[in-house]
Amino acid sequence: MHYRSREVERVRTELAHDCDVLVIGGGIVGLSTAYAITRAAPGTRVTVLEKEPGPARHQTGRNSGVIHSGIYYRPGSLKARYAVRGAAEMVKFCAEYGIDHAVTGKLIVATARAELPRLHALVQRGRENGIPVRELGAAQIQEYEPEVRGLAAIHVGTTGVCDYVAVARQLAEASGAxxxxxxxxxxxxxxxxxxxxxxxxxxxxxxxxxLVNCAGLHCDEVARMTGDDPGMRIIPFRGEYYELAQPEMVRGLVYPVPDPAFPFLGVHLTRGIDGSVHIGPNAVPALAREGYDWGVVRPRELGATLAWPGSWRIARRHWRYGAGELRRSLSKGAFTTAVRRLLPGVTEGDLVPAPAGVRAQAVLPDGTLVDDFLIREGARAVHVLNAPSPAATAALPIGREVGRRALSALADC
Structure with a gap:
């Protein structure tokens, strides 16, 4: 009788719930989480809620489409582990489902002597992360990119490109959620x-x-709605792109040496899977969480950003960097000058405006830009509070990690 009453109570509890796991957010991380849960625990009922009419309408569908190698990331960090593993898995996933992709390799180019020590540090970091790299002199750069100029470079062979929107759609279909x-x-x-x-x-x-919170640009708001204090705030940064009118000028992927003080990679050249070449992005504060141009202003969201103490601390600490980014946003000439460091032959007329993206950057109260993935748990909840680049590259291992935590919470219910 005791066993029967327990079984009856279990059935009643299941009937009271529409699903076992509810994922908020239909970007690549949310859909990968749903995919991972149903693969790891068949029969688990998963529902995904997405506010847009289709998947991948924000960060997933508004980026360069690059499969990152993991060379930039601190050895042992989640970003390093997930990117290296995720890049190989993403190529395999695309091949398995017939999704357009290519492993093209990329150049990271130093254009000033001050960048050479940072370039050499990247070589060491790449080797520590298990990534094959080739060091190039100035003349060797043109073997890969005839129009690109620099003092030295490294070639990273495991970088590629793919169609992340198609990946997101396939994850949704294959998950069975x-x-x-x-x-x-x-x-x-x-x-x-x-x-x-x-x-x-x-x-x-x-x-x-x-509940699993993969709400991207709104993840901190969802956490607070759940009753959990995220301890951070999403500050939206818009990344603006141009398309190259003469795509034959660039064969593959070309990046500058990144500034180690910022989690942004700088203006780079990306030949996408469709053959077009995108140039960008810069990084300027957006006036709304989905502020894809200067005309999109949402006073409530802007007020929340301005009220966050970390916003002002960022501004005081990095105003020179921010002023340069703002200038490149407002002046096509200034943007072109930045591009010419890598591609001297480019002119303003070669740059055609392209759709912008917005990055959901987690910022702590002291103004620290959270650089790694940030996943926190509450009662019956898992919150993905920072999923920066290379989140799309690393979507499959991230999804497994978030899914593992969700299934653990489920077992404790």
Whole structure:
């Protein structure tokens, strides 16, 4: 009788929930998490809520499409481990499902003597991360990129490009999860003894045993709606791109030596899977979380950014860097000058405006830009609070890690 009553109670509990795991966010990380959960624990009921009418409408679908090697990242960090592993897995996933991709390799080019020590440090970092690199002199750069000039460079052979929107769609299909588009979350009611209930703008209520927050640009807001303090704030940075009118000027991928003080890689040249060449991005504060141009201003979101103490500390600490980025945003001539450091033959007329992206940058109260992945857990909840580049590259291992935590929370219910 005791066993039967326990079984009856279990069935009643399952019937009270619409799903076992509810994922908020239909970008590549959310969809990879759903995919990982259903692969690791077949029969687990997973629902994904995405506020847009389709997947990958924000960070996933508005980037350079690069499969990063992992050369930039501190050995032992989550970014390094996930990128190196994820790059190989992403190529395999694309090949398995017939998604357009190519392993092209890339150049990281030093154009000033002050950059040479940082370039040599990247060689060492790449080797520590298990990434094959080739050091090049000035003349050897033109073997790969005839139009590019620099003092020295390194060639990273494992970098590539792919169609991340197609990857996201395939993850959604292969996961077997229920995907609800046009489902913007307005209210979250979490009760540790019962589960999580979410109400969407359309009035639908979805009840789950565990919630996974992969809301990207809105992840901190979702965490607070759940009742958890994220301890950080998303500060949106817009990355603006141009397309090269003469794509034959660039054969593959060309990057500058990055500034170690910032988690941004600088203006680079990217030949995409469709053959077009994108140049960018810069990094300027956006006036809305989805502020893809200067005309998009959302006072509530802007006010929240300005009220966060970390925003002002960033501004005081890095105002010179920010002023340069702002100048390149407002002046095509200044942007062109920056590009000419790598590609001297480019002119303003060669640069055609292309769609911008917005990066969800987690910032701590002291103004620290969170550089690594940040995943935190609460009662019946897992929050992905920082998923910077190379999140798309590393989507499969990230999804497994987030999925593992979700399944652990599920087992504890």
């Amino acid at each position: 229920e995907i609800r588009y046009g489902a913007e979350v307005l209210v979250i009611d979490r009760r540790p003894e019962l589960g999580v209930a979410v109400r969407t703008r359309s009035g639908d209520v979805i009840r789950a045993r565990v």
